[in-house]
Amino acid sequence: MCMPLNVEQFSVLRLIRTHHIGPQTLWKLMAQFHSAASIVENWPEIQANMKRKIDLVSEKIVITEIEKTFKSEARFLFHSDPSYPASLHSVADRPPVLSFKGTLALLAQKKVAIVGARNASSHGCRLAYLMAKELGRFGWRTVSGLARGIDAAAHQGSLESGTIAVLGNGIQTIYPEENKKLYEEITEKGLLLSEFSFDTQPHMGNFPKRNRLISALVQGIVVVEAAHQSGSLLTAQYGLEMGKDIFAVPGSPMDPRCCGSNRLIKQGAVLTESAQDVLEILDQGQWVPHYKENREKKKKILASEKKNESSILDFLSTVPLSVDELADLTQLRMDQLSSLLTDLELEGQIMKHPGNKVSRVLQG
Structure with a gap:
């Protein structure tokens, strides 16, 4: 095949796929040799000064990964690419290359993470879904880990506005299997990201790396239902270290799924019950005008209701009048009239009578 990567990109991929060379080791070598190609070229000399013998992965294995990645319609995003997220450049162990689809x-764009329990409650999933959907209305893209439970609900809520799934496995590995349809929908409408080789299987050691990548990508992290020792708490911890805003949804102290998120609130996380709580911190520039606009709309609605209530009272006396006749006189819809009559009754301004009739109550 025609090689889609240049020498430097190929060298980066070869180095990072070599056992015992992680991002931090690679960046230290890059600082010394200035390019991945130079590191590969000088590897015998570098190896001679190492305590541990490290053999570079073969070119054949790297070529196989490139071929299979491109065949699956995934692509590579290198640290030198203009599209590489700026927020990652300050992370010491940032991945030098990512695989992506979508x-x-x-x-x-503006991004917020929504993470939480895999064995989440239906209420927790519903909240994550609605929060992601509402945040999307304000231009925020939801980032999560494509796990079952809260992650999946957050992705589903943000499919239409734009969702980003960061994987703890290779870009071609679908995990969990139950999220296969969601994986395909995100490929079509959102973005899948992985720092692992294309066919890497899920492993416990991968998920902390995924969580730190989620934290680095976003401006804020919302935790919905997290147990005492939860990966979501690790995501929040990474976020704190990176200076991100942390939000947590409170839960019952009797529910072990909420122990971790409740503790975050005790430690200073923003108590969060809706997208509004997130927007008030992260996006005041958009939320405050929206809040003011909604407040003005509510004022107009209240003014209109008061006008209609006044109209109703004008047609009423102490003599009972049928609601049907009152609807004809006021020209109000029956559902609207019923609602206003309930309000007036609660205010003590009208009285209801048998036969679906109402009368006005004399005040004072």
């Missing part, structure tokens, strides 16, 4: 432009 819309890369989502990385340049």
Whole structure:
């Protein structure tokens, strides 16, 4: 095949796929040799000064990964690419290359993470879904880990506005299997990201790396239902270290799924019950005008209701009048009239009578 990567990119991929060379080791070598190609070229000399013998992965294995990645319609995003997220450049162990499927432009937009329990409650999942959907209305893209439970609900809520799934496995590995349809929908409408080789299987050691990548990509992290020792708490911890805003949804102290998120609130996380709580911190520029606009709309609605209530009272006396006749006189819809009559009754201004009739109550 025609090699889609240049020498430097190929060298980066070869180095990072070599056992015992992680991001931090690679960045230290890059600082010394200035390019991955130079590291590969000088590897015998570098190896001679190492305590541990490390053999670079073969070119054949790297070529196989490139071929299979491109065949699956995934692509590579290297640290030198303009589309590589700016927020990752300050992370010491940032991945030098990512694999992706979907819309890369989502990385340049405002992002918030919504993470939580795999064995989440139906209420927790519903809240994560609605929060992601509402945040999407304000231009925020939801980032999560494609796990079952809260992660899946957050992705589903943000499919239409743009969702980013960071994987703890290779880009071609679907995990869990129950999220296969969601994986395909995100490929079509959102973005899938992985720092692992294309066919890497899920492993416990991968998920902390995934969680730190989620934390680095976003401006804030919302935790919905997290147990005492939860990966979501690790995501929040990484976020705190990176200076991100942390939000937590409170839960019952009797529910072990909420022990971790409740503790975050005790430690200073923003108590969060809706997308509004997130927007008030992260996006005041958009939320405050929206709040003011809604407040003005509510004022107009209240003014209109008061006008209609006044109209109703004008047609009423102490003599009972049928609601049907009152609807004809006021020209109000029956559902609207019923609602206003309930309000007036609660205010003590009208009285209801048998036969679906109402009368006005004399005040004072």
